[in-house]
Amino acid sequence: MGGTAASGRLYIVGTPIGNLGDLSPRAAAAFRAADAICCEDTRVTAKLLAHLDLSRPLIRCDENVIAQRAPEIVERVLAGETIAFASDAGMPSVSDPGQVLVDAARDAGAAVEVIPGPSACVCALVSSGIACDHFFFEGFLPRKQGERVRRLQELAFVPGALLFYESPHRVLASLEAIAAVFPNRAVALCRELTKLHEEVLRGSAPDLVELVRERGELRGEMVLVVAPPGADEHAGACPQTAAGQEDPGEALRRDIACALDDGEPASAIAKRLSQRYSRRKREVYELVISMQEDTGRA
Incomplete structure (x- = not known):
């Protein structure tokens, strides 16, 4: 061969x-x-x-x-x-x-x-029935609830559906974070896609939180689909100037600095933050190394 x-x-x-x-x-x-x-x-x-x-x-x-x-x-x-x-x-x-x-x-x-x-994310998007003219695939949300909420706030102005992968033991916490940031948006929880027990649950995030709590732990890998922002959501604001919205480049540098202060390895920082900020891992890694050298942390 x-x-x-x-x-x-x-x-x-x-x-x-x-x-x-x-x-x-x-x-x-x-x-x-x-x-x-x-x-x-x-x-x-x-x-x-x-x-x-x-x-x-x-x-x-x-x-x-x-x-x-x-x-x-x-x-x-x-x-x-x-x-x-x-x-x-x-x-x-x-x-x-x-x-x-x-x-x-x-x-x-x-x-x-x-x-x-x-592809699970595309299959879920189509199956959800949520408008899919434009969408943003995030992957997995951060593990800590505060970081989850902050990341969702950063995604608030994306003009399309939001897609997240999630595991059974974390899906409730992720839905709670989505409910806190997007209480009025439609959400679909898609699980066991293409399998015998495929299921799509639809509703507002607060409704899905209650449903998952009642049913207990769900099985199977899952995709969460969050509807795009409505016409009246953040009316008059824009991503660059909205109150409380930090420049993504500055936010990335801040998170790198915090991670370096905590002693996190450069490769781990690059992997984690490249996913969060939708940057190439190599690009983030080079920035981490540069910041290490500038501050003498290397």
């Missing part, structure tokens, strides 16, 4: 978010063509390959190790091998460690081919 130097390729493969019937013929072909498959969890990808009656070497590349393994993987592609990367579910690089590998491959000039597939 090994190729020549001219035929090396990195396949970025979208995989089902629940229903194995959503695996595309191109995705299956990419797995068959691969000399090895990089994945977040080898057990999850092994089950997918078993569905295809296929066996390939699996390389664990979750968020804890992918940065260290990316150079070796890219070298294998440049040497002529065909390597596939798959997330546990959905499209790699979307709130996912695959972004690191794609970035490294592009920088090195390695051939990259994306095999499109299911």
